[in-house]
Amino acid sequence: MxxxxxxxxxxxxxxxxxxxxxxxxxxxxxxxxxxxxxxxxxxxxxxxxxxxxxxxxxxxxxxxxxxxxxxxxxxxxxxxKGALHEIISTAGHKCGRLQKTVPLGLDSVNLTTIRKFARKTWHYMDIYRKEIEGKLAEYAVKKYKSHRHVLDNILEELNKVEI
Ligand SMILES: [Zn+2]
Structure with a gap:
C-alpha cells in the first residue's frame, strides 16, 4: 500500500x-x-x-x-483509483469502465454463438485431458460431432495413425 x-x-x-x-x-x-x-x-x-x-x-x-x-x-x-485502473493508466492507456463495457460486450454476442464456443471449449478440455495436443487436438475437435461417442472412434483412429 x-x-x-x-x-x-x-x-x-x-x-x-x-x-x-x-x-x-x-x-x-x-x-x-x-x-x-x-x-x-x-x-x-x-x-x-x-x-x-x-x-x-x-x-x-x-x-x-x-x-x-x-x-x-x-x-x-x-x-x-482501483489498483487495476492505476496499472492501466500508468501504462499510458485510458481505463474504460469495465463494469459497463464487459456486460455490453457480452450482450453483443448472441446466445447460439456463446453456446457453440462453450461446446468447442469443452471438447478441447476433454481432448487435452486425454493428453492429445497440437495438430492432433485440432483434428480431434473437428471430428467431435456429438458428446462422447465420437471421441472413442477418434481415439481409435489416432492410435492407428501412431502405430
Ligand atoms: Zn456509517
Missing part, C-alpha cells in the same frame, strides 16, 4: 513503519482507527461501521456516523 497526502500536504503511510514501537505492528496495514487518529478525526466511541452505511444509505448530510463513512469522505480516499 502506498502512502497518501491529506489536508495541507500531510503525508500518511498506510502501513506502520519498520521502527514502530510495537514490533507486532511493524509494516502491517493500519486500521481505520489509526488512520483517523493520525488525522485528528477519531472520536471516542466511534464505531467501525453503522447500520445505515451497511444498508447502503448514502445521505450526504450524514458525514460522521462511523469510521468507514468518515474515511470514505476523505478527499484522498475519494480520489484513490
Amino acid at each position: 502506498q502512502s497518501t497526502t491529506w489536508g495541507d500536504n500531510n503525508q500518511q503511510d498506510m502501513c506502520f513503519l519498520n521502527d514502530y514501537f510495537d514490533e507486532k505492528l511493524c509494516r502491517k496495514p493500519k486500521g481505520m482507527k489509526q488512520i483517523l487518529l493520525e488525522r485528528g478525526k477519531w472520536k471516542e466511541g466511534l464505531r467501525a461501521n453503522c447500520q445505515l452505511c451497511k444498508n447502503g444509505d448514502k445521505d450526504p448530510n450524514r458525514v460522521d456516523c462511523c469510521a468507514r463513512r468518515i474515511i470514505s469522505l476523505e478527499p484522498d480516499f475519494v480520489a484513490q
Whole structure:
C-alpha cells in the first residue's frame, strides 16, 4: 500500500513503519482507527461501521456516523483509483469502465454463438485431458460431432495413425 497526502500536504503511510514501537505492528496495514487518529478525526466511541452505511444509505448530510463513512469522505480516499485502473493508466492507456463495457460486450454476442464456443471449449478440455495436443487436438475437435461417442472412434483412429 502506498502512502497518501491529506489536508495541507500531510503525508500518511498506510502501513506502520519498520521502527514502530510495537514490533507486532511493524509494516502491517493500519486500521481505520489509526488512520483517523493520525488525522485528528477519531472520536471516542466511534464505531467501525453503522447500520445505515451497511444498508447502503448514502445521505450526504450524514458525514460522521462511523469510521468507514468518515474515511470514505476523505478527499484522498475519494480520489484513490482501483489498483487495476492505476496499472492501466500508468501504462499510458485510458481505463474504460469495465463494469459497463464487459456486460455490453457480452450482450453483443448472441446466445447460439456463446453456446457453440462453450461446446468447442469443452471438447478441447476433454481432448487435452486425454493428453492429445497440437495438430492432433485440432483434428480431434473437428471430428467431435456429438458428446462422447465420437471421441472413442477418434481415439481409435489416432492410435492407428501412431502405430
Ligand atoms: Zn456509517
